[in-house]
Amino acid sequence: MLTVLIAVPLLGAVLTLLAGRVGIDARSVAIGFAVGTLGLGVAVAALYDYGDAGMQLTQSVEWIGVLGAHYAVGVDGLALVMVMLTVVLVPVVLVAEWHTGEIQHVPGQGEPDGAAPRAAEKGRSASFFAWVLGLEAAALAVFLATDVFLFYVVFEATLIPAYFLVGGFGGAGRAKAATKFLVYQLAGGLVMLASVVGLYVVSAESGPPSYLIGDLAALDIGVEAGRWLFLGFFVAFAVKAPLFPLHTWLADTTAAATPGTSVLLICILDKIGTYGMIRFCLGIFPEASVWATPVVVTLALVSIVYGALLAIGQDDLLRLVGLTSLSHFGFIVLGIFVLTEQGHTGAILYMVNHGVATAALFLVAGFAIRRSGTASIRAMGGMEKTAPVLAGLFLVAGMATLGLPGLAPFVSEFLVMVAAFDYAWYVGAVAVTGIVLAAIYVLWAYQRTMTGPAKGELVRTGDLDRREIGVMVPLVVALVGFGFFPSVLTDVIEPVTGTVIDHVVDGGGEPDDGPVVPAADVQADTQAEGGQR
Template sequence: MSFPLLTATAALPAIGAIATAAVPAARRTAAKWLALLVSLATLVLAIVVAVRFEPGGDRYQLTESHSWISDFGVRYELGVDGIAVALIGLTALLIPFIILAGWHDADPSPEHVDSRWRPTQGFFALILAVEAMVILSFEATDVFLFYVFFEAMLIPMYFLIGGFGDRAHEGGDKAAATQRSYAAVKFLLYNLAGGLVMLAAVIGLYVVAGSFSLQEIAAARASGSLEMATTTERLLFLGFFFAFAVKAPLWPLHTWLPNAMGESTAPVAVLITAVVDKVGTFAMLRFCLGLFPEASQWATPVVLVLALISIVYGALLAVGQRDIKRLVAYASISHFGFIVLGIFAMTSQGQSGATLYMVNHGISTAALMLVAGFLISRRGSRLIADYGGVQKVAPVLAGTFLIGGLATLSLPGLAPFVSEFLVLVGTFARYPVVGVIATLGIVLAALYVLVLYQRTMTGPVKPEIATMPDLKVRELVVVAPLIALLIFLGVFPKPLTDIVNPAVQHTMSDVQKTDPQPEVEAAK
């Protein structure tokens, strides 16, 4: 193709971010509509990428390659496989809903309405900037280029968490500002630490391989002209994996996530866990397994243990939460444990399930968290104890909240069930004991979701809830398509599996693994 489609898909939200930030202070509504239109145009480009992509074709398609920093062999090199196409589609799909859900989240306070203060423009510009950087991270096939945007997205996220936090804070404005600052700094420090370790590994990779290009390194390995010493490969793997485990997040590097999601607005919380965090698990597949196959197999036992701890630990802490948003955050930690488990099970079912889980978790978490955000904005509290009887006064809100919760616990018929089932099947095939332990996460998920619904939506109506309005048109426009997708992909996941499976086979080939064959007793 002569038209740089991948560059355009990332450049459009970047240009939109600049244009949104430049909208005059008094034209806040215009800034919102501009951001929404840019996000919808980006979704159209992402659909074009998916249509142009041929699942049975070359591993990396729609490629672009230009010299960037020639003295160090750095190239502006882009390409997508099926996994990247699925996650670019997820990102482009969720951003319009995030913008619509946060339509009033950055409106200035009454004393600033007539001033030159521009929170609305800044809020939506930062969201578009994050979208651009995430998409480029999925597209980059040059390791250094990937690293640049892997780190750069931290800056707009820092300001979204610290500057536009949740207004439903029990400690007042001053306490809320303090908590937001703490959460934003913790997010930044954790991820910067992971990024610095990764930078050392990126430099080490260049010293060993003489290139940052994934395709060049793969070709050199295939021809036998590149051989890494075992110790070197394992050290480089650890450098990359550490950064991705922080971003994912994986236990014990997860502690920044509950703070960040709890103190963010609901749309920003969705941006964190449904979009940004997927870069970490995606990179485990593309870079850890693709660049360091021997080291990936060497580290598998430890990674599986960490994934199991994440599954059980995150679910147990979700059961005991008093705060709705922190409950969803700990549930996400448990779900990311399933994703990592599927990746390192080293089976095609496990890795296909892990990729589907990234997409389905993004949609289900968006549905649940955005409805929770609508609920919290009405009551002004994140505490579960402050609710009760909501389904009697706002049945549509309660119903959509229930569907989002049922998707989170992977109810059959909804999209996450398919991915969780594939992860467990793939894990059982190679590590049956690990698979048995992982199923405990399913039981605990049913517990924390159903108890959350019971405490907030059923029972007698609390006085503060009696006049709560039901979902409005804008809110229904946000939630209804997400629920429709959860149902559609729950009963017909084939469009996603057709795109993802060939890429998974390439990854299995990288690590030189084949699926275990079932043992069938011979007939007597």
């Protein structure tokens, strides 16, 4: 089932390219495969046993026997929420970027004639949509891989479609931004490769080599070796996440890429970084994770505050939205490394909610830029007069980003904050400043872009059309729905967080000192549930 889930968008990418060459509407083909992948994701969610914290729907086939590498996939609560986030956002992005690749006709400068320009236009559209589906397939393989070697291969494979999406379809400076993005990601991947090789050595010394995560988690790696191997994985994931000071590719990439591409990069691919910290850093190197906690928590706090301050000073709207994610990923990493169940639940929930909220903000910002003709915040203004629906959706997405109660990110941010204060009062106090600063950059951006007088010819009449409103509806529904009913996600996440924290404790870490439910209540709940927690 999981192999089919990965294969369908990959097949869709190939057929989308072929459709563009034979004159079939490649965009419709791509969206059809994206919707089909969404249906398969829903089927996986329906088959999932929510009372079991272990890997389910597993498949394992020996791949490279001499290395102990397997084609092995499986899904638990952590993988499931990431898979669902991916399969939902991809069709949304494809519909939002319906006109990407089309030749822009400038009024008064004539229209292109002949078959060649139109054929080139169709080819560009087909390429964009095919790369998106290829990226979806690689991302799903990353979240479902249960073999470290397989994970590394597909982890690096995600860079190929991402590079071409940024460099081929972005705006001014896209070539430089794509190259910078690729260099950073490849450098992080090479560091991780050293640790992947090191895991083979450690595994081979203990018996037949194996890259299966379950086998590696059971190994006694040793303190010094474990810490060095942990660093290799952590650096790669910190680049991907991104985390200060390995974040400098972020703003340039989001400013140059199309809004839809930025959604794929920030809301899906960058989650691989925090996903990997949970799955590999804590799952395979629990002692090293505890050892590194003070430094990682410090870096997370710097990311929270520094990212928010950078966002306040931005004039480019897409750059601003990108830098808000530096701050938000700081919250996610903080929740992971305070090493409590509350923090972990909040961090994983934050990964999902941030993906939805930031996707909404990127897309509505893109709609605003298309209408104003500029990404400069200073050059915008008065949009709420000519595009009230756009302005309203921008405000909703912005309020979600700053953690307004009633919208999805509030719950996850609250859980992380509680865990941060439980870890140390001063850690929570510093993290709170990120929330205050978020209110500043969101409200100030809204004031300058949407209110006041219209800025002359830059503001074109016309609100969002039906396609654009349709793109935003599922995101707004998710923001409100998960805000009022977070248990839809937490019921899936909590069994995984308990297992991870128990593994860290068993691996030599400190016990979870988070808030504890009284033993009498636990006993009563256990009896009521027939002995199952």
